[in-house]
Amino acid sequence: MTQTTELKRAPLPSDAGGKDLGIFLPIANGGWILSSSAPRIDGSYAYNRRVAQLADGAGYDFIMAMAKWRGYGGATEHWRYAMESQMMMAGLAEVTKEVKVWATVHTLLQNPAVTAKMIMTLDHISQGRAGLNVVNGSYKGEFEQMGAWRDELDHDERYTFAEEWVHAIKRLWTEDTVDYQGKYVTLTDCQSDPKPFFRPFLVCAGSSKRGMAFTINEMDAIFLSGSSKQELAKNSGMAKAMAKEAGRSIKTYSMMTLVLGDTDAEAEALAARYVEGFDEGAWRGMMKAYGFLDVEIGRQNDFTTKAKSGFMSSHLVGAPATIAAKLIDMLGGCDLDGMMLIFPDYITGVPRFAQEVLPAIREAFPTKV
Numbered sequence: 621m622t623q624t625t626e627l628k629r630a631p632l633p634s635d636a637g638g639k640d641l642g643i644f645l646p647i648a649n650g651g652w653i654l655s656s657s658a659p660r661i662d663g664s665y666a667y668n669r670r671v672a673q674l675a676d677g678a679g680y681d682f683i684m685a686m687a688k689w690r691g692y693g694g695a696t697e698h699w700r701y702a703m704e705s706q707m708m709m710a711g712l713a714e715v716t717k718e719v720k721v722w723a724t725v726h727t728l729l730q731n732p733a734v735t736a737k738m739i740m741t742l743d744h745i746s747q748g749r750a751g752l753n754v755v756n757g758s759y760k761g762e763f764e765q766m767g768a769w770r771d772e773l774d775h776d777e778r779y780t781f782a783e784e785w786v787h788a789i790k791r792l793w794t795e796d797t798v799d800y801q802g803k804y805v806t807l808t809d810c811q812s813d814p815k816p817f818f819r820p821f822l823v824c825a826g827s828s829k830r831g832m833a834f835t836i837n838e839m840d841a842i843f844l845s846g847s848s849k850q851e852l853a854k855n856s857g858m859a860k861a862m863a864k865e866a867g868r869s870i871k872t873y874s875m876m877t878l879v880l881g882d883t884d885a886e887a888e889a890l891a892a893r894y895v896e897g898f899d900e901g902a903w904r905g906m907m908k909a910y911g912f913l914d915v916e917i918g919r920q921n922d923f924t925t926k927a928k929s930g931f932m933s934s935h936l937v938g939a940p941a942t943i944a945a946k947l948i949d950m951l952g953g954c955d956l957d958g959m960m961l962i963f964p965d966y967i968t969g970v971p972r973f974a975q976e977v978l979p980a981i982r983e984a985f986p987t988k989v
Contacts, residue, residue, distance in 0.1 A: 623796045627819035629840065630720065630748050632681055632958075634871055638987035639951050640958030641978065642682035642720075643675050643970065644875055648691070648702035652877055652962045654906070655930045656696055657897025659965035663701050665708060671966045672712040675719050678974035679982070682720035682821075684753060684960060685709055689762040692909060694902025706738050713746035722751030722821060727778070729757075729768055732785045732805060736792035736812050743816035751821035752789075754839070756782045756831070761909050779826070779834040780804070786822070786838045793819060823873070836863045841871035841957065845934065853954040860955070871957035876947070877935035878961060880972055884938045891937045894964065898930040906932075933962055940976035947977070948984045 634640045644652070649663040661667065672683055685708055691700030709723040723742060725735050735752075743750035756778045763769035773781055784802035791798045792812040800807040824835040825843035835842040842859050846852030856872040863870040879894075881887030936946050951959060963969030 622798075625794050625796075625815045627794055627816060629821060630818040632720075632821075632871075633985075633987050634957040636987040636989070637985065639956070639981060639985045640681045640871070640873070641679070641981065642684060642722075642958065642960045643671065643680055643966070644960045644962050645671060645683055645685045645708075646966055647685040647705065647708060648688045648699040650696050650698040650902070651964065651966075652932045653894050653930050653964055654692075654694070654696070654698055654899045654902045654932060655894045655897035656899055658894045658930070661966070663699075663703060665703055665711065667966075668703065668708060669712060669715055671970055672716050672719070674967070674970045675974075676716040677718050678971065679978045680719050680970075680974065681958070682722055682751065682960075683709075683712065683716075684722040684751070684823075685724060686753075687724040687726055687755065690759075690765060690909075692902045692905030694899040694905055696899045696902055698899060698902035698905070706742065709750075710742050710745050713742060713749065716746075716749075718749075720749040720751055720821065721746050722753055722823065724753040724755055726755045726757050726763075727782045727785045728763060728770060728773075732788040733792060733807065733810055733812060735785075736789045739789075739820050740793065740812065740814070740816045743818065743820055744814070748817040750816065750818075751823065754782065754786065754822065754824045756824075756826070756834075759909055760911070775828065776830045779830050782834060783838065832859060832862060835859075836868065836870050837866060839870070841873050843873050843875060843960070844956075845874060846954075849950060849953060852950070852956075856954050856956055872955070873958045873960055874950075874954070874956055875933050875960040875962060876950075877931055877933050878943055878963060878969065878973065878977075879935060879937040880943060880963075880969060880977075881937075881939060884942055887937045887939060887942075890964070891935070895930050903928065903930075940972070941980075943973075944977045944980040948981060951981070951985065 646661045651661040685705040687705040688702040692698045706723040709721045781804045784805040798810045822839040823841040826835040844855045879891045
């Protein structure tokens, strides 16, 4: 008879009325700005270790690293030099004590039993702070270079694959032995011990109808974007309505690059300087990686559209009080549960945000005891 281990998820501020604030680590060179005039970020482990230690104990709830296997080129060789997500987060778990550590895995690249064991190990190293960001593979060039692209899996079918993949992992985290026979995943008397201390936090950024359905049914949180505050609010509301209809709940997050200055004018001047150094070659490389038009969704990806300015995500510009007011308005007005933050210069930006912006957000959205 199969024995099942009951696992609870580690708490977050949004479980009690607060907001989850995290950092998107600069795991690859260039960070999240396609520009030769932005602050230099080398993507090294040493740089990311400094960022993680600055975040730990400063009021941030999580740090997360993407997984990147090929850069975009251009004058800056953007994202050519990158750490591996799971290995790096394991290292950062050792040098932090409080902040949660979330790693990224592409489903097409790892066997689910291997992933279950690796994320469990991350959970043990971090003493219950592990999380898994699931990416279902949309970067054909990255996978083709290593012979890992699967032409038989179109956009929707990759999510069918991912459902089996995640189901297998969840069972391996809780059952003493697993037999699983799916269309793509097979486990035979498969064992994965020990179990995690806490059930690792699960997050995905599926934006298509099929991707949102997968994320809502299987994950704890979904990363959303929008070309405007109104669109982001619509997407957040849609995700929560879909979750309610499915008898579940889902946390909605977005990500934001913050350009902080002593004054609004100073911050705007910094942002303008970054735009002046726009690396068009890297942007073209990124567009090529995305297929120029995301034919699977039927429109240009919001991510690629934003990147025409040099910024690879939505961004806010201003003095700390201005940034705080804008974030509070967005978090509340869009009914978001959290925000993952990006900084042009993390070494100065992470502590400054913690000291001059974060207290206002915590005051606006207090956790209920």
